[in-house]
Amino acid sequence: MAYPDSEEVSTDIPSQPIIETHELTRDYKKTRAVDALDLSIQSGELFGLVGPDGAGKTTTLRLLAGLLNITSGSAQVAGYDLASQAEAIKPKIGYMAQEFSLYNELTVVENLGFFADLYDVPRSELSQRMDRLLAFAGLTEFQNRRADKLSGGMQKKLALASTLIHEPDILLLDEPTTGVDPVSRREFWNILTDLHLDGTTILVSTPYMDEADRCSLVGLLYAGKLVTCAEPKQIRAQVEGDLLEIKTDDWQAAHSLIESLPGVLEVQTYGESLHVLVDSADERMPEIQIAIEENGLTCRHARQAPARMEEAFISLIHRMEV
Amino acid sequence: MSIRHVLAITRKEIYHILRDKMTLILVLFTPLFLLLLMAYALTVDLKDIPIAVLDYDRSQTSRAFVHQITAGQDLELYAQVDSMNEVEGLLMRGEVKAVLIIDPAFERDLYALRGLPLQIIIDGTEPESGGFAVDHIGWRAEEYINQVLTDQMQSLGIQIDNLQPIDLRVRAWYNPSLKPRNDLIPGLISMVLGFPALSVALTLAHEREHGTLEQLMATPVTRTELLLGKMIPYIIVGLINVILIPVAAILWFQIPFNGSFPLFFGLSAIFLFAVISMGVLVGVFMPTQASALALSFLVIFFPGFFLTGIFFPIASMPEMIRMESLFLPGTHYAIITRGVFLTGIGIDILWPYTVMLFVLGVSFTAVAALFFRKKLA
Numbered sequence A: 001m002a003y004p005d006s007e008e009v010s011t012d013i014p015s016q017p018i019i020e021t022h023e024l025t026r027d028y029k030k031t032r033a034v035d036a037l038d039l040s041i042q043s044g045e046l047f048g049l050v051g052p053d054g055a056g057k058t059t060t061l062r063l064l065a066g067l068l069n070i071t072s073g074s075a076q077v078a079g080y081d082l083a084s085q086a087e088a089i090k091p092k093i094g095y096m097a098q099e100f101s102l103y104n105e106l107t108v109v110e111n112l113g114f115f116a117d118l119y120d121v122p123r124s125e126l127s128q129r130m131d132r133l134l135a136f137a138g139l140t141e142f143q144n145r146r147a148d149k150l151s152g153g154m155q156k157k158l159a160l161a162s163t164l165i166h167e168p169d170i171l172l173l174d175e176p177t178t179g180v181d182p183v184s185r186r187e188f189w190n191i192l193t194d195l196h197l198d199g200t201t202i203l204v205s206t207p208y209m210d211e212a213d214r215c216s217l218v219g220l221l222y223a224g225k226l227v228t229c230a231e232p233k234q235i236r237a238q239v240e241g242d243l244l245e246i247k248t249d250d251w252q253a254a255h256s257l258i259e260s261l262p263g264v265l266e267v268q269t270y271g272e273s274l275h276v277l278v279d280s281a282d283e284r285m286p287e288i289q290i291a292i293e294e295n296g297l298t299c300r301h302a303r304q305a306p307a308r309m310e311e312a313f314i315s316l317i318h319r320m321e322v
Numbered sequence B: 001m002s003i004r005h006v007l008a009i010t011r012k013e014i015y016h017i018l019r020d021k022m023t024l025i026l027v028l029f030t031p032l033f034l035l036l037l038m039a040y041a042l043t044v045d046l047k048d049i050p051i052a053v054l055d056y057d058r059s060q061t062s063r064a065f066v067h068q069i070t071a072g073q074d075l076e077l078y079a080q081v082d083s084m085n086e087v088e089g090l091l092m093r094g095e096v097k098a099v100l101i102i103d104p105a106f107e108r109d110l111y112a113l114r115g116l117p118l119q120i121i122i123d124g125t126e127p128e129s130g131g132f133a134v135d136h137i138g139w140r141a142e143e144y145i146n147q148v149l150t151d152q153m154q155s156l157g158i159q160i161d162n163l164q165p166i167d168l169r170v171r172a173w174y175n176p177s178l179k180p181r182n183d184l185i186p187g188l189i190s191m192v193l194g195f196p197a198l199s200v201a202l203t204l205a206h207e208r209e210h211g212t213l214e215q216l217m218a219t220p221v222t223r224t225e226l227l228l229g230k231m232i233p234y235i236i237v238g239l240i241n242v243i244l245i246p247v248a249a250i251l252w253f254q255i256p257f258n259g260s261f262p263l264f265f266g267l268s269a270i271f272l273f274a275v276i277s278m279g280v281l282v283g284v285f286m287p288t289q290a291s292a293l294a295l296s297f298l299v300i301f302f303p304g305f306f307l308t309g310i311f312f313p314i315a316s317m318p319e320m321i322r323m324e325s326l327f328l329p330g331t332h333y334a335i336i337t338r339g340v341f342l343t344g345i346g347i348d349i350l351w352p353y354t355v356m357l358f359v360l361g362v363s364f365t366a367v368a369a370l371f372f373r374k375k376l377a
Helices: A004-012 A057-064 A086-092 A108-118 A123-136 A152-164 A182-197 A232-237 A251-259 A281-294 A309-321 B003-019 B021-042 B060-069 B084-092 B106-111 B127-155 B180-192 B196-210 B212-217 B223-252 B261-285 B289-306 B319-326 B329-343 B347-371
Strands: A019-027 A032-041 A046-050 A072-077 A093-096 A170-174 A201-205 A217-222 A225-230 A242-248 A264-270 A273-278 A299-305 B049-055 B075-081 B098-102 B118-122
Touching (some): A032 A217, A032 A225, A046 A057, A046 A182, A057 A072, A057 A201, A086 A093, A093 A152, A108 A123, A108 A152, A152 A182, A182 A201, A217 A232, A217 A309, A225 A232, A225 A309, A232 A309, A242 A251, A251 A264, A251 A281, A273 A281, A273 A309, A281 A299, B003 B021, B003 B223, B021 B180, B021 B196, B049 B060, B049 B084, B049 B127, B060 B075, B060 B106, B060 B127, B075 B084, B075 B127, B106 B127, B118 B127, B180 B223, B180 B329, B196 B212, B196 B223, B196 B261, B196 B289, B223 B261, B223 B347, B261 B289, B261 B329, B261 B347
Parallel strands (some): A046 A201, A046 A217, A093 A170, A170 A201, B049 B075
Antiparallel strands (some): A019 A072, A217 A225, A242 A299, A264 A273, B098 B118
16 A cells, blocks of 8 residues: 655655565465565664554564565565575664563673674674663663563663664664563663664564654554554544543443444543544534533533544554454 | 684573573483482392292192292292182282292102102283292202202212203303493493483573574574584583593492593593484474473483383394484493493494494484574474
8 A cells, every 4th residue: 555655755765775575475374464565664764663463563573584484575674685685684683572582591791792792793892882782771780680680671671782782774673662661661762762863774563652653654554564654743644533532420321422423433431531533523522512411421521632643543443444 | 604603602501501500400410310210220139029839749848849949038938828719819919929839749750850840820010020030930949959869869879969960151241240230320321421412402492482592593693503502511511421420330339440531531522412413403393392301202312211222132123123223322322331331442342333423413413403494483
């Protein structure tokens, strides 16, 4: 599916894309995990790959890291052909698996040193790079601690540091912040933003929409296909209709009531408030308020809210499923 | 091949062994523990085997004969019975392993020099003890009849000291006392020293299960570098046992060591290479530690136990099995351990087995590297 937005991006930067796939397809025994994926990522992009569970995010990243055989189609990563030159790609990329496991018995420094050896980081540069990465990841004071004695957030940062030790051109990160507390999550993204500003190309999959909002480009994957690919603000703009935020004294009753009204596309619950997606705010807002009052409920609060990534994402998915 | 990559893997693996106390204890002491366990369990000297006697003759001679049979420490007269029914009851309950039945014509036939009419019934479900009883009753009966014949001849005025129809003198070279342990323990050593093969199979499967293998596959490390890096630490651990185990065998079990220790050490290193590469092969194919463990037992340890000639001579195995035993490193190494410990032979005789071990090691490693893909599925 070709979107005008993605073309717009590629005309802005005329250089050859650093990651480019053409009808990339990967089948497992019974399912097609990635289905004729056309992806084009320019050098220096911070590309967020979003999509529901099972959409093919992990498979896409594994394919690009050269860890899976391609069923059909082709892909170029860092100028090399993925099918025939997978080993040549490996020194160019830093890949962090979804369940990245460090070597628990090794200390922070030993983990970094291990990957430095495997990536042939020049010994003369090693200690300087390590110091920089440790400071970068905020791990300097924990450098002699064993990996299994680190907190979850610190483990993720160590994992990221390990994938950065050889200064890769491309970072492939598979849900790097899943299961991490919000503070560590924010710190992690600050690091990613710094790397992005330094010019590293980053392809990151994430289930969190606030994270998708921090990317320069977002691709929505659904059933192995790239459904949309655009800047976050353009994705938000793709939401059809307007978002209303409504709070009543009985959200459960209000939920089923509002859902049955004409012009209502979507009702989501946020605590005790409801996010209602309607075709037109001006027209539906009074109708909803009247319906609430008529049914003996009290409307405590009702306003129009700006659409967020989350709503955009859910409405896009719903559109696919209908 | 990059030495730096291999050493990185090796160093990481050594840290893993040294810092995980349970792993350290297991890899260092399991072979010793297995040796002690099996050496004691498998070299029990049979004695006091319970037998019953059904004496139909009931003569003075037959009573003297029974007394003679059970006078030693090998057989114990558990019961004197009167009928076959009682015999069956004793055997069924497992109270006796053999029953000696004495013919009513025992005394008459003996003095008429018509031989000794005897029957022995053994418990066929325990042929070990039954066979032991048969052998020992036979020897005692022979002694007895020789004694009777000698007495008879002397009473006829024939001068004779002792009647011995056959004078067979057996000398057991290399194990003069014919201690079963001397023969068994070098065989067991060849088996327990193969234990690191299990560790290496498990460590590969562990990385696969734990997700670290996925990370390694994303790095430029090559398959051969990875597999060699994994093998080296376990060869080192194995070599520590190559020192520890013979010392234990010599000091604790007083097993003779007639050969050269440096030779034994060198040949053991080649054996470790071969058997550990077999473990790598298992680890390459198995997705989980549980399956790696199961397959290790299936293809490394059980064949290592039964098919390498430690307990059962290879020559008496069917041809197919004999072929299979050639592919087991333990088969060749058992010959080497027995040869070095007991016979004291050198490389001039042992070289074909050494070459075979080396060929097996290279082949297993090559097949493992060939089938090990840096792909997830």
